[in-house]
Amino acid sequence: MTSLLISGGRVIDPASGRDELADLLVLNGSIAAITPPGSTTPPNTPGIRYINAAGLIVSPGFIDLHVSLREPGHEEDECTASGTAAALAGGFTTIAAQSDTSPVVDSRSAAEFIRLQADRARHCRVVPIGAVTKGHRGEELAEIGQLVLGGAVGFSDAGRPVANSEVMRRALEYTRMFNRPILHLAIVPELAEGGVMHEGVQSTRLGLRGIPAAAQDIMTARDLALAELTGGRIHLMSISTRDSVNRIRLARLQGLKVTADVTPHHLLLTDDVMQSFDPLFKCTPPLRSRDHIDALITGLRDGTITAISSDHQPRALEKKQVELDAAPCGICGLETALSVCVQALILPGHLSWPQLLHLLTAGPADILNLDAGTLQIGRPADLTLIDPNATSLVDATNFRSRSRNTPFHGMTLPAKVRAAIVGGEIRYQTPDTPLPTLT
Amino acid sequence: MELADLAAAGPWGHQHLLELEKLTAAQLTTVLDLADKLNTATSGGRERLNLLKGIVVANLFFENSTRTRTSFSLAARRLGADTVDFSPGSSSLSKGETFIDTAMTIEAMGIDLVVCRHRTPGAPHLLARHLRAGVLNAGDGTHEHPTQGLLDIYTIRRHRGRIAGLTVALVGDIRHSRVARSNIHGLVKLGARVIVCGPSTLVPQEIRQLGVEVAWDLDEILPEVDCVNLLRVQFERQRGAFFPSIAEYATLFGMNAERIRRARPELLVLAPGPINRGVELTPDVADGPHSVILDQVSNGLLIRMACLSLLVRERQLLGAAR
Helix, strand or coil, X not given: CCCEEEEEEEEEECCCCEEEEEXXXXXXXXXXXXXCCCXXXXXXXXXXXXXXXXXXXXXXXXXXXXXXXXXXXXXXXXXXXXXXXXXXXXXXXXXXECCCCCXXXXXXXXXXXXXXXXXXXXXXXXXXXXXXXXXXXXXXXXXXXXXXXXXXXXXXXXXXXXXXXXXXXXXHHHHHHHCCCEEECCCCHHHHCCCCEECCHHHXXXXXXXXXXXXXXXXXXXXXXXXXXXXXXXXXXXXXXXXXXXXXXXXXXXXXXXXXXXXXXXXXXXXXXXXXXXXXXXXXXXXXXXXXXXHHHHHHHCCCCCEECCCECCCCHHHHCCCCCCCCCCECCHHHHHHHHHHHHHCCCCCCHHHHHHHHCHHHHHHCCCCCCCCCCCCECCEEEEEEEEEEECCHHHCCCCCCCCCCCCCEEEEEEEEEEECCEEEEECCCCCCCECC | CCHHHHHHCCCCCCCCECCHHHCCHHHHHHHHHHHHHXXXXXXXXXXXXXXXXXXXXXXXXXXXXXXXXXXXXXXXXXXXXXXXXECCCCCHHHHCCCHXXXXXXHHCCCCCEEEEEECXXXXXXXXXXXXXXXXXXXXXXXXXXXXXXHXXXXXXXXXXCCCCCCEEEEECCCCCCHHHXXXXXXXXXXXXXXXXXXXXXXXXXXXXXXXXEEECCHXXXXXXXXXXXXXXXCHHHCCCCCCCCHHHHHHHHCECHHHHHHCCCCCEEECCCCCCECCCECHHHHCCCCECHXXXXXXXXXXXXXXXXXXXXXXXXXXXXX
């Protein structure tokens, strides 16, 4: 088993409020001690590795609430091994795998296959998300109890909204007995059909079919009403509009079991980018205008939105090099998530580092009831080491992901993930700058 | 007309012609002035020049078009260029080949300029990123149709001698009209007052931010306008019902003899065509004294000659390099 002494880093544990320079000792894969810098006498442990973390942030490993791994069925986009390698490079030590494989994860064996492939890959931890409905058809409930036995931590029909309110009502009621949330992409399908971008001035100028903010607001309002009716737990994925944030804030104040996340790209990019007509910017929900982004940031600051998810949706290059209306939605997000968040949230002064890291660690862990996302003595050492002062040029050709569909290629962005540690084992470190060691 | 005359034409500066939104007033005027010169040099487009001898222009029409494609072909030939037509009709995706592959295949045959029509907004922009050839947008879905905008503006200028200070109404399906967008950008930059008018489902409010006024009542604005451009109802681009019936549309927004009587005596009636007689306008208006619809067609030839020439000039395809 691995042992590490990570010394002199800025140890930030948002869940416990810790933010201080400290040494962090890992023995046999678990966190053994967090002590003032220089005070730890290295134990006489064979094979212990010393890391000089001066200038680095030591954070709990990041957790991503919804990642499309695409295996089985869409291996041209991604497979479990490549997707989990990409997760580590992005600092994520635990990811929840979306159910949008082919066939979808609507059976116990499908959930178990996700875990099996993740074990074989030995990169980050993977927890499966099961389907809400059979085949994502939105008609009958999937075998939710069987999926729980197969390890599912939550339920989602991924990019397919559960449009039928009766089905969603029963799903929220049924999942109550398993105490697991439904992760929903709240969009009214008929208002979004055929749309390729946010509806507003830009869509009018460009002649592109728009998706109004109301497409998300209406479904958010419905979901909140059903959460109130059923007492079920609903998590709204990829919130993108001002009114949705306002409705969720009110619902949380009223005590409903509702949570929400936002993606990094919805925080940094406005619909202005569609002037390029580039399908790399096409995603669902669409990139919105500045006023919506400002509302999302307010929601992050006041605790309405408690998680950031990369919403990693890898798509093979040839699928994106087509006309805008023929191109699929999705952005390959794992490997740029941290840097995009720092650019959008920390550099402008909207959030502090502990606040941002909360959204990437304890926030998502709470939503999925995961025993992770915080630095507790005796718990497995899942850690992410960050250089907050580095900058890096995004080069999609170096992605661990099998796909390259990032709108950030060629941009210079702040902060860098230097290492990802899972159970005390260094599973990833920046290739060009190895971690400094102490002698 | 000689190469030296082309060199002496006004400012341009574009490798591709993708949208009028990106052109300045001076660049728009360059096209209109060059069309005037070409009109004189070719006796209204009837005589042939050798200005673009050796240039190969490919017409890549992924969406059906007879008029625009014919106009571009004739414009290229009148300037001495060779043309090839490639009209898959619809997206080649159905054949398993991507749009880009199709275009690159055509380009590999030695093409200098590509004239592209496509049902998807931005498709010519995608081509421009992948091809070395110059790309001329002949209509991209509901986005822009730059040469149609230019020929409409040119037709107005030929009849009125100016654009600045005129009031132009664009009537009909503004939401789905690439012709409307190109007209708006060109007319606003050249100093016209532009009113867009049509059913409220087809005239998005946000369009005001492009510098136009929005009206839902044609009869209210008609006495104020110098020119009315009657856009074709785009049945094929409408998803679902935007207005209850064709008859109701014709009643509220169709141009007929009664409305002509209430308009200014010198009103110009334009229509980009193909027109739906009895819908956007009645036959007596289409064929009447206010109509300049057929002038638009012949002016289209001159405008396309001017645009092709300017792209060739910009890319320095003539002279020493060849």
